[in-house]
Amino acid sequence: MASRPLSDHGTGPAVECRDLVVRYGSVTAVDGLSFTAEAGQVLAVLGPNGAGKTSTVETLEGYRRPAEGIVRVLGWDPVADHRSVVSRIGVMLQRGGVYPTMAPRQVLRLFSHYFDDPEDPDALLDVVRLRPVASTPWKRLSGGEQQRLSLALALVGKPAVLFLDEPTAGVDPEGRLAIRQIVAEQRDRGCCVVLTTHELAEAERLADDVLIVAHGRQAARGSPRSLARRATDPAISFHAPARLDLASLAAAAGTSVDEVSEPEPGHFRIRGAPTPTRVAALTGWLAEQNVPMSDLQTSGASLEEAYLQVIAEADR
Amino acid sequence: MMRRLAAQSAAELSLTLRRGESLLVTLGIPVIALVFLSEIRLLPTGPGRPVSFLGPGMLALAIMGTALVNLSIATGFERGYGVLKRLGATPLGRPALLGAKLGAVVAVEALQAVVLVGVGMALGWRPSAAGAAAAVGVVLLATAGLGGIGLVLAGVLRPEANLAAANGLWLVLLLVSGMLAPLSKLPAGLADVARLLPSAALADALHRSLSTSTPVAVESWVVLAAWAVGAPLLAAVTFRWE
Numbered sequence: 001m002a003s004r005p006l007s008d009h010g011t012g013p014a015v016e017c018r019d020l021v022v023r024y025g026s027v028t029a030v031d032g033l034s035f036t037a038e039a040g041q042v043l044a045v046l047g048p049n050g051a052g053k054t055s056t057v058e059t060l061e062g063y064r065r066p067a068e069g070i071v072r073v074l075g076w077d078p079v080a081d082h083r084s085v086v087s088r089i090g091v092m093l094q095r096g097g098v099y100p101t102m103a104p105r106q107v108l109r110l111f112s113h114y115f116d117d118p119e120d121p122d123a124l125l126d127v128v129r130l131r132p133v134a135s136t137p138w139k140r141l142s143g144g145e146q147q148r149l150s151l152a153l154a155l156v157g158k159p160a161v162l163f164l165d166e167p168t169a170g171v172d173p174e175g176r177l178a179i180r181q182i183v184a185e186q187r188d189r190g191c192c193v194v195l196t197t198h199e200l201a202e203a204e205r206l207a208d209d210v211l212i213v214a215h216g217r218q219a220a221r222g223s224p225r226s227l228a229r230r231a232t233d234p235a236i237s238f239h240a241p242a243r244l245d246l247a248s249l250a251a252a253a254g255t256s257v258d259e260v261s262e263p264e265p266g267h268f269r270i271r272g273a274p275t276p277t278r279v280a281a282l283t284g285w286l287a288e289q290n291v292p293m294s295d296l297q298t299s300g301a302s303l304e305e306a307y308l309q310v311i312a313e314a315d316r
Numbered sequence: 317m318m319r320r321l322a323a324q325s326a327a328e329l330s331l332t333l334r335r336g337e338s339l340l341v342t343l344g345i346p347v348i349a350l351v352f353l354s355e356i357r358l359l360p361t362g363p364g365r366p367v368s369f370l371g372p373g374m375l376a377l378a379i380m381g382t383a384l385v386n387l388s389i390a391t392g393f394e395r396g397y398g399v400l401k402r403l404g405a406t407p408l409g410r411p412a413l414l415g416a417k418l419g420a421v422v423a424v425e426a427l428q429a430v431v432l433v434g435v436g437m438a439l440g441w442r443p444s445a446a447g448a449a450a451a452v453g454v455v456l457l458a459t460a461g462l463g464g465i466g467l468v469l470a471g472v473l474r475p476e477a478n479l480a481a482a483n484g485l486w487l488v489l490l491l492v493s494g495m496l497a498p499l500s501k502l503p504a505g506l507a508d509v510a511r512l513l514p515s516a517a518l519a520d521a522l523h524r525s526l527s528t529s530t531p532v533a534v535e536s537w538v539v540l541a542a543w544a545v546g547a548p549l550l551a552a553v554t555f556r557w558e
Contacts, residue, residue: 061405063558083407091405096398101334102327113323114406157406 012075014039014161014192015060021068022055022216029055031216032069037209039160042183042193044207046200046307048264052216053196054094057163060194061091073161087115090154094165097150100139104130104149107138108156115157128152129178143170151179155186162186164195168202180206200304204228212307214314220306227306236274236282237308238296242266244289252285253278263308263315274298320408324416332386332420341381341486343428347435349496350374354439359497364527371436371443372522373495376458378428380486380515383421383459388466388482389475391417396475401558421459429455447525450532454525457540458518464547465514471555489515494523511535514543 013036022030030052037043045053058064059071062078062085071078078085098107108121125131128148133141141149147170154162164183168176183193183206197203203210204224212220212227220227236253242265249268250257255278259271270282279298286293297305332338353359354367361369394400403413433443465485469478490496492506493515499507510516517539521532 063401063404083409086405087407089405091402093398093402097402098397099327099331099394099399100397101331106327110323110327111406114320114408153402 013037013072014041014074015043015194016072017056017060017069018071019069020056020059020066020071022052022059022064023067028067029216030059033213033216033218034069035211035218035221037192037194039192040187040190041209042187042195042207043209043211044203045194045196045211045213046198046203047196047213047219048311049198051213053213054165055216056213057165057194057196061089061163062086087157088160090157090159090162092147092150092154092162092164092167094169098138098146098153101137103133103135103137104141104145104152105134107149108152111153111156117158118156119158121156124152124155127155127182142172144172144175147171148175148178151182155182159186159191162191162193162195164193166197167195168197168199176202200302200307204303210303212310214311217314219314220310224303227310228303230306230309234273234298235269235271235305235309236279236296236298237267237269237305238282239266239294240268240286241291244268244291249282249285253282261312261315263311267308269308269312317409317412321412321415321419324408324412325419328416328420329423331390332424335386335390338386338389341385341483342378342424343431346374346378346381346428346432349377350432350435351439353496354436360501362498365440367436367439367441368527369498369523370496371432371439371441372526373493373519374436375429375432375526376493376515376519376522377490377495378432379425379455379458379518380462380489382424382428383462384466384489385482385486386424387417387421387463388470389479391467392470392473392475392478392482395470395557398558404557418459418463421463422456425455425459441527443526444529447529450525451522454518454521454532454536454540457537457544458514460545461514461540461543461547462518464543464549464551467551468547468554471551471557489513492516493519495519512539514540514547517543 015037018034020030020033021028033052033056045056047053059066060073060078062082065079073085074088076085104125105121108124112118112121125134128151130145130148130152133145138146138149147167151167154164167179171179187193195206207224210222210224210227211218246260246262247257250260253260253270255270255272261269263269350370354370357366359366436443466482469481473481492502492510492513494510499510499516502510517536521536521540524530524532
């Protein structure tokens, strides 16, 4: 039986994954993931590299078939109903995807011909602030300009669902602001936005809902605020060169090595009360090692803190 | 569908014509070789004026440059840049994409034919108008076969490796093809292999239809048709979009 586009009738989620499993040969990239996202909602999928974020999104986009489970976009099967799905979604790949010699205006016009009721390409140039470089070939655009063009290409077809894979990677602060505004506008006009990101501050600002994925499974789910509240464990976290010796770091902080972790390369976390004495001992130890540090945090209530805690637990 | 096909065809043609370096293999080398080798008798081109042999031969070479080398290299890089993957998430569709690429190839081939026939006639070639219909059929079949070979390479190899492979194959097919001199000048074993290749069948068929006003050999039709079916099918099976 043909699957019906439920969401177009105002019922059912815009995006649905049920017990999704994605495998590459013997490697399981996604291992039983279930979630939904609604129209007018921004869902951020977070997780370390290799957690299965891109595999999940690309299955929803119809690039790969689930090994097990079911995915639906607007009620359709992205592989079997590919033509219906691609006319209603906008896609921003993690990188590339544009003819290197084509300029923004030309490629936007080309893409606009693919859709029955497209946005005006010239208006989109203004939306993503690329008019000054409208005639510059893609290969000569900056990384941020390339990302903004990819976003504009995702918007050409007036999508009902937007899939953005690392939309702010390599984008300067001004570009980030532009991308944030565009995502908010799309949500406000009823678009369902699914984005993956490494940048937790970005997710905290953008997302209504956060899904943290580790080892292909759901590690946590909730609004940025509810997740942040969950991270009540007192801790100190900071950035420093990757692969510091955790044992001697623990000794310096006066705690056991079990309480010290490096959830992402260069990001360290010490569980326990962030007393001034402990912070002083820690910074003293770093000074002895002669290594730089940044982003020293002693609070518990941020999405970043929650994320690091969730990932550390998933790794345990 | 037609709107998408028309827009994509215009884009493909514009991309093709903007790749300056590709003009070397599609027009530069065939025209220079035609002029040089017709005026300076270096090659045993058989009885008659050298241009009568080299005209069809260099036309075949030009077709090979467009349908095989150019298509393959461009498609390989589009695959490497993620363009093909991105297009897969649009309503363009594979038939329209392939149709547009084919349209751009045929348009460039028409341009090549005008230039090479014009240069050849200036050098004294008198191509047979009666053979034109057969020649067009031969070129279309050869385009499908050579294009299929190019897409097999582009769909499997890294873009840089594909660039080298397509150019290398172009050189091998040029030497073992009867484009520069009759196949009878090759060692017998090599000539037998050559007769099974689309390049040699294309060169011989163009030579017969345009210069000697004789019917295209049945074997040439069979070889060209076999490649025209087999190579695109193999490409469809082996092509990896990312």
